[in-house]
Amino acid sequence: MRPLHPDRETRFRALHAEAYPAVLRFATRRVDPSHAEDVVADAFLVAWRRIEDLPPHPEDARAWLFGITRHCLLNTNRGTQRRQALTVRLATAAPADEPAHDGDADLIAQRLDVAAAWRQLSATEQEVLSLHLFEDLTSPQAARVLGISAASYRVRLLRARRALHRHLEHSTPTREQLENQP
Amino acid sequence: MTTPRDLQSDLPRDSDLDAVLRSLDAAGPTSDTLSAAEQQRADSTLETILASPSTAPSAAAGSSRTLKPGAFSFPSPRRGLRPRLLLLAAAAAVATVGVSVLGGGGNEMALASWTPTPTPLSEQEIDLAGPACRDELGEYDKVTLDLNRAQLQLAERRGDVVALLYWTQDPDMAGDCLIRNIPGSDDVEVITSGIAGSSGPALQAPARGYTQGAISQTKVSGAGFVSITSGAVGAEVAGVTIRAGAYTVQATVHEGRYVAWWPGPALGGEPPASSGRDDSTLLLTYDLTLTDGTVVRDAIATLPT
Numbered sequence: 037m038r039p040l041h042p043d044r045e046t047r048f049r050a051l052h053a054e055a056y057p058a059v060l061r062f063a064t065r066r067v068d069p070s071h072a073e074d075v076v077a078d079a080f081l082v083a084w085r086r087i088e089d090l091p092p093h094p095e096d097a098r099a100w101l102f103g104i105t106r107h108c109l110l111n112t113n114r115g116t117q118r119r120q121a122l123t124v125r126l127a128t129a130a131p132a133d134e135p136a137h138d139g140d141a142d143l144i145a146q147r148l149d150v151a152a153a154w155r156q157l158s159a160t161e162q163e164v165l166s167l168h169l170f171e172d173l174t175s176p177q178a179a180r181v182l183g184i185s186a187a188s189y190r191v192r193l194l195r196a197r198r199a200l201h202r203h204l205e206h207s208t209p210t211r212e213q214l215e216n217q218p
Numbered sequence: 219m220t221t222p223r224d225l226q227s228d229l230p231r232d233s234d235l236d237a238v239l240r241s242l243d244a245a246g247p248t249s250d251t252l253s254a255a256e257q258q259r260a261d262s263t264l265e266t267i268l269a270s271p272s273t274a275p276s277a278a279a280g281s282s283r284t285l286k287p288g289a290f291s292f293p294s295p296r297r298g299l300r301p302r303l304l305l306l307a308a309a310a311a312v313a314t315v316g317v318s319v320l321g322g323g324g325n326e327m328a329l330a331s332w333t334p335t336p337t338p339l340s341e342q343e344i345d346l347a348g349p350a351c352r353d354e355l356g357e358y359d360k361v362t363l364d365l366n367r368a369q370l371q372l373a374e375r376r377g378d379v380v381a382l383l384y385w386t387q388d389p390d391m392a393g394d395c396l397i398r399n400i401p402g403s404d405d406v407e408v409i410t411s412g413i414a415g416s417s418g419p420a421l422q423a424p425a426r427g428y429t430q431g432a433i434s435q436t437k438v439s440g441a442g443f444v445s446i447t448s449g450a451v452g453a454e455v456a457g458v459t460i461r462a463g464a465y466t467v468q469a470t471v472h473e474g475r476y477v478a479w480w481p482g483p484a485l486g487g488e489p490p491a492s493s494g495r496d497d498s499t500l501l502l503t504y505d506l507t508l509t510d511g512t513v514v515r516d517a518i519a520t521l522p523t
Binding site: 045048058061073074076077078084110124126127150151154170 | 232235236238239240241242243244245246250251252256259260263264266267268330333334335337377402
């Protein structure tokens with residue numbers, strides 16, 4: 037009889053080696069960086085216990101892990117109400133340690149505008165955009181992470197983009213003011 | 219009317235926006251390379267996970283018992299269960315009582331969600347689980363913890379189980395609870411609780427060492443053994459990793475105290491009999507991570523003199 041455990045362990049080690057950095061980046065976008073590794077550890081523990089469900093294709097396996105990580109994050113919700121979506125953080129729009137150059141003011145203003153508009157998005161809107169932009173998932177893969185159909189994901193992505201445009205249009209005039217400067 | 223198909227359109231505005239947003243990725247520039255420290259921690263996590271059961275613990279009927287090497291015990295009736303009072307044959311008496319409260323299949327599911335690494339509890343979670351633990355600890359009548367003075371020293375979550383530890387420095391008394399609480403739920407049910415301590419002030423740990431406090435091993439109906447231990451760590455100790463058979467547990471360390479629990483035994487061999495005879499062996503080994511990064515493997519505990 038073929039021993040099952042070594043096979044499981046081999047598959048899990050391969051999964052861990054291949055997907056750990058991406059899962060860590062996934063968590064870093066959604067939780068304080070000091071907790072990201074803890075979340076990833078929890079997610080991989082769940083994956084170890086569900087290794088029989090591991091999709092064969094690496095890209096699908098990555099999406100499967102993102103879904104597990106998302107559930108871990110939702111389950112560690114600190115409020116009394118369980119959340120249905122996760123907010124996604126952005127980096128600082130204007131790094132203080134970068135030297136100023138010509139054109140930097142415009143770029144920084146643009147980044148500030150976009151960052152401000154992003155913060156006005158709902159958690160659901162941030163999630164669907166992030167899975168496309170940052171996690172670089174296809175619609176079926178992103179849909180699997182969220183537990184919805186691919187068609188529903190595409191609709192949500194469209195709505196999220198529209199919301200982002202809408203918030204940008206009504207955002208602070210910083211960028212336009214800078215563009216109109218002589 | 220816009221259809222999902224429109225998403226395939228590559229509007230310049232969207233592509234510009236995408237580029238700006240990608241430049242704001244909180245995870246930084248795309249890279250699949252971990253730093254050396256990240257890789258080391260990832261490797262450690264991997265081995266810890268592989269050392270854990272890959273399936274839920276098997277159900278095992280049984281009763282509650284709380285053990286301390288070299289201790290004797292006697293039963294005390296409470297709620298029809300089987301709490302134990304254990305006294306060390308040491309100059310400074312150390313006492314432990316423990317009780318398994320909860321039965322049923324919920325235990326197995328909750329304990330199967332155990333994680334090697336804990337997460338701290340939020341204020342809301344403490345407000346939820348704290349009163350349940352204090353009520354539980356207030357019912358002990360053989361060994362008591364002054365709950366008016368006891369401070370919450372440690373509060374952590376591992377899966378669907380939260381652990382709380384209330385402690386007084388003098389006398390050195392600690393009461394702990396393992397409570398089933400699905401994250402986001404208002405439901406709390408005490409799985410096990412225990413009180414341990416001594417008549418004198420808490421033993422100080424050397425700067426690069428630790429003290430081995432009471433070790434409680436409880437057989438929870440339907441879920442096998444659960445063990446919990448706590449103690450003091452020195453000022454230069456940043457982390458404590460406890461190996462207990464197949465389990466490798468990262469303890470919560472906070473303000474000079476540590477606590478760890480796991481869904482498995484702490485002792486091997488035959489458990490202590492009520493006569494005091496103890497043929498059990500301690501399964502635990504301790505690794506200390508110091509603030510300078512040094513890892514002291516199989517660290518020796520500071521014991522009461």
